[in-house]
Amino acid sequence: MEAIFEVTQRPNFPELLQTHIVLSVVSLLIAIAIAIPVSLAVRNTPLGSAIAINIGNVGRAVPSIAILALALPVLGFGFAPSLLALTLLAIPPILINAATGLKEVSREVVDAARGMGLSEAQILSRIQLPIAMPVIFAGIRTSAVQVVAAATLATFIGGGGLGELIVEGLQRSDTPVLLAGSFTIALLAIATELIFGGLERAFTPKGLRLARKKK
């Protein structure tokens, strides 16, 4: 136990942790910046939503290690290819949920809003987005947890991060290093899940919670 703790005191530990977090946060932000506008653009066209959702579904079926590994022959080793691969991984859950959430704001509600003279922009900002928000946040949460996990694999294509400890631990049969890496990564993922779960609840309007309970 003590040996494990000692690993976290090594001088390169903060750097690995930092790389891991930077990789995860930046790729998540880029993915949000891509997936949300696309979902908004297709929100009123059933065909567009269906295409976006299906692309997302196929994207989810590609194993994360495959996406990282494929970045290698195309972009090479290092931080930037890892970032790109992680971004590609982070997009599908957000895309699926945002497109589904916006599509499923009931038609009557949007119709009533339009009938009262709300402009398309007002319908989006006051009706569609708030109602879809919990579903969108659930997608971001899934994506965030997945990216923290996949960032562990970045080490295989030279992207750094806490995965390096696991690789080192395995190669040198150094159990404390292996476990220090594993536990830190596990805690990071659980913390991400809890933080984003909290955000999801905070962004669920009370009226929607009541409506869901009723169902």
Next chain:
Amino acid sequence: MSRINLLQTYGPLIEWDWISENFVEDILPALQGHIFLSAVSVAIALAISLPLGILAARYRTAYAPVTFVTGLLYTIPSLAMFGILITVPGIGIGPRAVIVALVAYSLLVLIRNVVAGLDAVPPETIDAAKGMGLTPAQILFGVELPLALPVIVAGIRIATVTIIGIATIGAYISGGGLGKMIFDGINRGFPTMIITGAVLATALAIVADVSLLAVERRLRPWARTRRA
């Protein structure tokens, strides 16, 4: 680094010759291994989740702790899970650790769906069965589980797709399967192997998804009438 350089380092993205030469000896066994790993894991997970789910549906107080623990397991990144498991005595490096991890990942989804499926059985139906003098065991196996089956299959479907993806990473701790081609490809700088492994793993996930969806639809009478 320029693209030209990279292509020189790695060669063309796909060498079809390699694929045809190694199809029977390397590729097919890797695919079979992958299917084996995934199928065994889902089967074990189901054997654990069914009784646990049935218990959690009967004794509601058990539901929250069960989903909390399996939820934690589900959140742990796979490489970290493997790293922890191989240090456990009796598991060690190899397919066994991979299967344990894959089972752990399936529990949350499966248990949740078993409970949801049982919840959705109309109470009147159970009352009617009781009224006809069926024993509790007969009601469970003859009425409740068959009615809950579509929802349970939906859970199996999600778990299977997840597992096929994670199993690729298991190759790093000598679990075998399609992941081995991907890791070998990385180590040798040979894109053909990476792409073959990646494409097959993706295709396997999609095929499993679509076939289980077909099973699920068959089990839902309302879906059948809609198709007609």
Next chain:
Amino acid sequence: MIEFRGVSKTYPGTERPVVNDLSFEVPEGEVCVLVGPSGCGKTTSMRMVNRLIEPSQGEVLIDGEPNTAMSGTQLRRKIGYAIQQIGLFPHRTIADNVAIVPSLLEWDRDRIKERVDGLLDLVGLSPDDYRDRYPAELSGGQQQRVGVARAMAADPPIMLMDEPFGAVDPITRERLQDEFVKIQDDIKKTIVFVTHDIDEAIKMGDKIAILRQGGFLEQYDSPENILANPASEFVESFVGADRVLKRLSLMRVGDMNLEPVNGEGSGLPAISGDLTVRDALSEMMGSGTERAVVERDGERRLITMSAIEELSQDRERPRE
């Protein structure tokens, strides 16, 4: 004033129009009820007024101007609209739902609050109990009443109401109808009201437009004239075999042209002048009398069965 001028609508991908060459006028301050069987194009016709649907042919004029003169959003803020499926915003409280248009129009806070409370009272939901609830905490009928209040919120001169009382029980419905008629007497809005219930149409409408499958206008007239002279067999069967009685329920005995009683009234049962002729008829039949005395404003007049019979026939002409 709303005017339909040769309006037709064919939905893309279908062959036949669902609204067919519709022309009629709703004068300022009147209630026009669109009535007809399900799918006959009532909702479609109504939604062409506020341009949620654009006509394929013809135009809709509002106060003499084509409704395309301003943008759809501007137009809709001046026209209250209670949609058939209610469509309350699930993430907003009841008060916020009602306040949507006033806040778009940037009314000040106090004025909005006063208006919201007043409207909730009006539709029979006590503001203190319901203001801060969410739609999920209301029954279907209560939600529908909030939908009506929401449509009235900014006091628009024109209102479109699509089966606004469809989801409430018969007793509440009747109360809301009475309330509606009373309020409309004061506020005199120009209203298009959709229903498939002919009794509701007769009660609420200054004018009734009867539509038939395919969006054909069968008859456009006052309730009395429709009951007295149905323009077609379709209208006759749609208004029902009891149309004579329905007509009698539109009139009050106090308004009948009756002779004063000349001493002979003693011993006859008395009837209040506020009763409808139909109710008076029912009372007279119930007490087995041919004649009764109507009392109104201190005057006593004689009502007879034959006077009622005459009334129910005077405008019946055989159709050619």
